[in-house]
Amino acid sequence: MRELVYYEAKLEGLREILAADERVHLFAESFLGLSEHRGLFREIVKDYPDRVIAPPISEIGFCGLAIGAAMAGLRPIVDLSTASFTFEAWPQIVNEAANALYMSGGQTRAPVVFHMLHGLRGGGAAQHSHSPQAMLWNCPGLEIVLPSSPRDVRGLLKTAVNSNNPTIFIDHTLLFELRGPVPEADEAIPFGQADVKRAGGDVTVIATSYMVQRCLTVADRLANEGIQVEVVDPRTLVPLDFQTLMASVEKTRRVVIVDECHQSCGVAAELAARIGEAGFDKLQAPIRRVTTLDVPVPYSAPLEEFISPSESRVADAVRAVLS
Amino acid sequence: MLPKLPRESLIELCRKMFLIRYFEEALIGLHNEERFKGHYHVYIGQEATGVPAISCLGVGDYLFTTHRNHGHLLARGADPRRLLAEILGRRDGYNKGKGGSFHTNVTSLGFPQTSGVVGGIIPLATGAAYAVRAQKTDRISVCLFGDGALEEGAAAESFNMASLWKLPVLYLCENNGKYGQGKAAGTARSSTMAVYPLTDLPAGYKIPAQQVDGTNAGAVHGVVSEAVKKIRQGGGPQFIEAQTVRWPGGVTNWPVVPIATDAAIAWDVTSVPEAEREWYRDSDPVLIFIRELVEKKQVSREEISEIQQGILGVVSQAVEFAFDSPYPNSETALEDVFA
Structure with missing residues (x-):
C-alpha cells in the first residue's frame, strides 16, 4: 500500500x-x-x-x-x-x-x-x-x-x-x-468500528487521537522489557464499539485508558466505568487512567509536560496494572 | 387598513386570526384548569402580524420560529388538533410528544426547527438562506423572533453574515412590548437595548430595516410582501420590526384570559373589565381587523359571527382530539436520537 x-x-x-x-x-x-x-x-x-x-x-x-x-x-x-x-x-x-x-x-x-x-x-x-x-x-x-x-x-x-x-x-x-x-481506493471507514492498532496479550491500552500514537511508541519500548501491550483505538466515541474493547479486556484482563481530556468526567472515566460495570469479574487489576491532570493547561513547556498524559506516565501505568 | 387582497383571501386571514385567538384562549383555559402542566407562550395580540406576513410566503419557503410559535404554525396551515396534541405531550402531536409547546415544528410546512433558546434560530434561518441560494432556488428563509432576541450576540453575528453574503432572509422581529408597559408593571420585560429604535441594529449591518404597526394587517401585508419580493429578486436580507401592544392577559409568565374574545366587543367594549378595556378597544388586532372588514363592507356582522362559531367548533374538536390521543409509549423516549 x-x-x-x-x-x-x-x-x-x-x-x-x-x-x-x-x-x-x-x-x-x-x-x-x-x-x-x-x-x-x-x-x-x-x-x-x-x-x-x-x-x-x-x-x-x-x-x-x-x-x-x-x-x-x-x-x-x-x-x-x-x-x-x-x-x-x-x-x-x-x-x-x-x-x-x-x-x-x-x-x-x-x-x-x-x-x-x-x-x-x-x-x-x-x-x-x-x-x-x-x-x-x-x-x-x-x-x-x-x-x-x-x-x-x-x-x-x-x-x-x-x-x-x-x-x-x-x-x-x-x-x-x-x-x-493509505489505500489508493476510495475508502470510507464506518463509525463504531474500533481498531486494534497493535496486538498484544499482557495489557490492553485503550487510547484515542494522538494518544494512540504515543501509546504505540510506549508499547514498542515496553516490548523490550518483555511486556506485550495491545493498543485499541475506538476511533469513534459515538457510536462506540464497546464489543471490541471488551474482547481485548477479556483477553488481557488488565486495562489502561489514555486520553487527553482532563481526568474528572473525561473519556477515560466513562470508558473505565463501562468496563467496570460489564467486566469487573474479568479484571485482575484496577483500571488505570492516564489523562491530563485536573488543572488549567499551563504555558511553560515543563509545566505542560508535567500535567500531560506523557509516555512515562503511560509506561508507569502499564507496569502498575501488571504488578 | 385592509391588505390589498380579494375578499376570499381577506376572509381566510380572518379565519386564521380567529383560529389563533380561540386556540390560545382554549389553551390558557386548559392550563388554568390544570389539565396540562408546563410553561407555554401564547400569540394573542400578534395575530395581525403573523397571519398576513405568512400569507405572503411561497410553499417552498423556510420559516424558523420560537417558543411563541403556535400562531405561526396555525397561520401556515398546521392542524390545530395535532398542534394541541403536541402541547399536551400526546402521541399524535406533530413531534410525537418530544417537542411540546416550546419546540413544535412541522417540516412539511417549511418549519425545520423551533427553538426555545432566545436568538437560537437567527443563525439557523440565516443558514437555510445560505442553502437555498447555494441550491440556486428562489426560495427564501424567514426568521420569526421577538425583540429580546436582538440582545443575543447570535443576532449580530447572523446579520453580519447575511449582509456580507447577501442572503435571501427576512428577519421579522415581533416587538410585542411597544410601549414597554411590562417593564413598568414589573412583570414581562420589554427589550433592554441601548440601540433604539431596534431597526438601528440591523441597519448598522447595512440590512434595510423598517418598522410597521403590527396590529395593522394591511400595513404588515404591504411591507412584508414588498420585502419578500426584493429578497426573492436577489436583493439580500431585509429586516422588519412589527410593533404590537402586549396583551394584558399575557403580562405575567402565566396568562389569564380577561374576557373570551367575541366579535361583538369590536363594536362595544363595555363587557370588558375596565382594566383591560383600552387594549381591546385600541390594540386588539383581531377586533381591529374585523371592524375594518365590516366597515369596508367585505363581510357582514352576521358573516363574522358565522366564522367565529365555525372556528370555535374547530377548536373544541381539537381539544377533544388532543385529549383522546394517548400518551406515547415510554420506550419511544429512546428513539430519534440519531438518524
Missing part, C-alpha cells in the same frame, strides 16, 4: 469529498490550524471558491448558519480551528444541532460536521488546549470521531460527511507529520 503523510491524507479526503458531492460546503480559514502546510488549503479554496468560505470570527453565528444550511439540504463542514473555540458555539452545537432530530420527533436532520483540533499542542496554554470530547459526549445526539492515523483521517472524514447526524470531528495537530499506509 502507498504511504502518505497525515496532512496529505486529510486534504486528499477533503478534495475527494468536495469533488463527489456539491452539497458539501466548507466554512474554514485553514482546516490545518497553524500547520506549516496550511498554504495547501488555499489551493482547495481556489478550486472551489463558491463552496469554501472563510467566515467572520463568529463561532455561534457560523456554526448556527451551517446547521441551518444542513437542515435545508446542504452537507456543511465547519472548521472551528482550536477545539477550545467550540465554547463560543456551544448553544448552537449542543442545544440546536444535537437536539434537532429528537425534539422534532424524527423530522429534522442536521447533517453537519464540526471539525476542530484538540489537546496539548505545545505552548497552547489554558485557552487553546481543550479536549471537549467528554463534554460533547455528555450531549446525546452528536457523533464523535477521533482519527489517529493517515488512513483513519481520510476514511472517517468521508463517513462524517455522509452521516445524517451532526458529527464532531476532533483532530490533533501533532498527528499531521505522521506517515502511514
Whole structure:
C-alpha cells in the first residue's frame, strides 16, 4: 500500500469529498490550524471558491448558519480551528444541532460536521488546549470521531460527511507529520468500528487521537522489557464499539485508558466505568487512567509536560496494572 | 387598513386570526384548569402580524420560529388538533410528544426547527438562506423572533453574515412590548437595548430595516410582501420590526384570559373589565381587523359571527382530539436520537 503523510491524507479526503458531492460546503480559514502546510488549503479554496468560505470570527453565528444550511439540504463542514473555540458555539452545537432530530420527533436532520483540533499542542496554554470530547459526549445526539492515523483521517472524514447526524470531528495537530499506509481506493471507514492498532496479550491500552500514537511508541519500548501491550483505538466515541474493547479486556484482563481530556468526567472515566460495570469479574487489576491532570493547561513547556498524559506516565501505568 | 387582497383571501386571514385567538384562549383555559402542566407562550395580540406576513410566503419557503410559535404554525396551515396534541405531550402531536409547546415544528410546512433558546434560530434561518441560494432556488428563509432576541450576540453575528453574503432572509422581529408597559408593571420585560429604535441594529449591518404597526394587517401585508419580493429578486436580507401592544392577559409568565374574545366587543367594549378595556378597544388586532372588514363592507356582522362559531367548533374538536390521543409509549423516549 502507498504511504502518505497525515496532512496529505486529510486534504486528499477533503478534495475527494468536495469533488463527489456539491452539497458539501466548507466554512474554514485553514482546516490545518497553524500547520506549516496550511498554504495547501488555499489551493482547495481556489478550486472551489463558491463552496469554501472563510467566515467572520463568529463561532455561534457560523456554526448556527451551517446547521441551518444542513437542515435545508446542504452537507456543511465547519472548521472551528482550536477545539477550545467550540465554547463560543456551544448553544448552537449542543442545544440546536444535537437536539434537532429528537425534539422534532424524527423530522429534522442536521447533517453537519464540526471539525476542530484538540489537546496539548505545545505552548497552547489554558485557552487553546481543550479536549471537549467528554463534554460533547455528555450531549446525546452528536457523533464523535477521533482519527489517529493517515488512513483513519481520510476514511472517517468521508463517513462524517455522509452521516445524517451532526458529527464532531476532533483532530490533533501533532498527528499531521505522521506517515502511514493509505489505500489508493476510495475508502470510507464506518463509525463504531474500533481498531486494534497493535496486538498484544499482557495489557490492553485503550487510547484515542494522538494518544494512540504515543501509546504505540510506549508499547514498542515496553516490548523490550518483555511486556506485550495491545493498543485499541475506538476511533469513534459515538457510536462506540464497546464489543471490541471488551474482547481485548477479556483477553488481557488488565486495562489502561489514555486520553487527553482532563481526568474528572473525561473519556477515560466513562470508558473505565463501562468496563467496570460489564467486566469487573474479568479484571485482575484496577483500571488505570492516564489523562491530563485536573488543572488549567499551563504555558511553560515543563509545566505542560508535567500535567500531560506523557509516555512515562503511560509506561508507569502499564507496569502498575501488571504488578 | 385592509391588505390589498380579494375578499376570499381577506376572509381566510380572518379565519386564521380567529383560529389563533380561540386556540390560545382554549389553551390558557386548559392550563388554568390544570389539565396540562408546563410553561407555554401564547400569540394573542400578534395575530395581525403573523397571519398576513405568512400569507405572503411561497410553499417552498423556510420559516424558523420560537417558543411563541403556535400562531405561526396555525397561520401556515398546521392542524390545530395535532398542534394541541403536541402541547399536551400526546402521541399524535406533530413531534410525537418530544417537542411540546416550546419546540413544535412541522417540516412539511417549511418549519425545520423551533427553538426555545432566545436568538437560537437567527443563525439557523440565516443558514437555510445560505442553502437555498447555494441550491440556486428562489426560495427564501424567514426568521420569526421577538425583540429580546436582538440582545443575543447570535443576532449580530447572523446579520453580519447575511449582509456580507447577501442572503435571501427576512428577519421579522415581533416587538410585542411597544410601549414597554411590562417593564413598568414589573412583570414581562420589554427589550433592554441601548440601540433604539431596534431597526438601528440591523441597519448598522447595512440590512434595510423598517418598522410597521403590527396590529395593522394591511400595513404588515404591504411591507412584508414588498420585502419578500426584493429578497426573492436577489436583493439580500431585509429586516422588519412589527410593533404590537402586549396583551394584558399575557403580562405575567402565566396568562389569564380577561374576557373570551367575541366579535361583538369590536363594536362595544363595555363587557370588558375596565382594566383591560383600552387594549381591546385600541390594540386588539383581531377586533381591529374585523371592524375594518365590516366597515369596508367585505363581510357582514352576521358573516363574522358565522366564522367565529365555525372556528370555535374547530377548536373544541381539537381539544377533544388532543385529549383522546394517548400518551406515547415510554420506550419511544429512546428513539430519534440519531438518524
